[in-house]
Amino acid sequence: MDRHINIKDDNINLAVIVTGLTFAFLVFSVVYFVVLYRNRQLKNKKEQDELHANYRQELLKTQLEVQEQTLNYISSEIHDNITQVLSFVKLTLGNIASGVEDEKKSKVIETRELVAQTITDLRDLSKSLSFEYISSQGLIRTIEKEVERVNKSGLIHVSLEQDGSSYPLGEQRELVLFRIFQESLNNTLKHAAAHHLKIMLRYHTDLFMLMLDDDGSGFFVEKLGNKTGSGLRNIENRATLIGGTATIDSSPGKGCSVKVVLDPLRQQLF
């Protein structure tokens, strides 16, 4: 009788062990699958993010190329067409001035001078739009010219400071930095109602920084956060394109500061 009970107990124990082992194996398999799946999800997400970033980069690159082509076209049209016509007008006015009586002569000369000034301004504008001009002059020289032009207009007082000795950042990067500078400058002129704009160029061994600081009306940066087409978003996108980061800091009544930082040693050209 005792032996019979022992056999029965052994049978039950065997069933429990086999069942337990089967369950343990099943649970282990499912857990292993979940872990494996999680890893695949992360890998997949990373790949998708990379694809998205590459796509965005390509899109920005195309946008910039189209923009540069358009600006170059406008620049050459101003230089080769409009300024040529104005030069002809200036010459004609010079000829007229020599043949009229003194009363009208002063007015003609005055008009001629205005035309001459317009030609000079248009040439400066044409240069600031031209890729060839910017790359031949370099970033600092082009910014200096632009500062001179704006100061001459009397709309705002712009000061330029440089820290450290300059080094070339590469044609494309300098062009993009100049376009960022132009975008910020235009924003200040259009919206800030500022009296003073301070531009700082910092050339350190492992860091380059472009900073534009105005004393204008300022704004809430968060409110502009979702406007993808805004000029400020363009600044951020352009900075990303050259491997840098743009920081925009502003609040009502406290002006606006745009800072672009990049690693000069990292050669990311689009």
Next chain:
Amino acid sequence: MTMPFKLLAIWLVIDFLLDSCGNPLCIAIFKNNALLSHTETIGEFLFFASTYYYLFKEIWIKKLVMGCIITLSVFFVINGFTLQPFTKAFPTYVIMPAEIMYVVFAVLLFKQMLQYPMQVNITKQSIFWFNTGILFFSTTMFLVFSLMNYYSKHSTLEGMTLVLYFWHSIDIIFTILICVAILNENKYAVENNG
């Protein structure tokens, strides 16, 4: 809900009706529930295999599933008329290949999930719960049958009772997992359509 989970939901209702009404009816008429087992086995296989057919993405696997459905259906009829009569024997010859096919389908579906991972938490994926349920049910069925075989040969009543309890527990867990899958799918469908 998508088609595969609609099929699952329909099968759950049919299964419930068969168990609650068909079982006493079969016992009253044939003095056993062999016919019910035959009906449940083929019904379950048709619905689950069709669910897999809709869940698989690759054409060759879909063709494989379709081939399995046709082959097993034909074998089911032959088996019912010759080897294990519909009203007299339990359809083990159909159940065993069906369980093997479930395991193969489950493994293939897990492989597909790894190939095309979704950016959704796995516990919120109905496909995961369904497949886990099928894998759990089909693998433990082999254990149930082997234990039943063993205890019937050694004539231990306690063992048989234990296996029957074990079988019912598996059935309950399986049904819960399928319900979780259907509820997840329904929640997803409501979130996306509503």
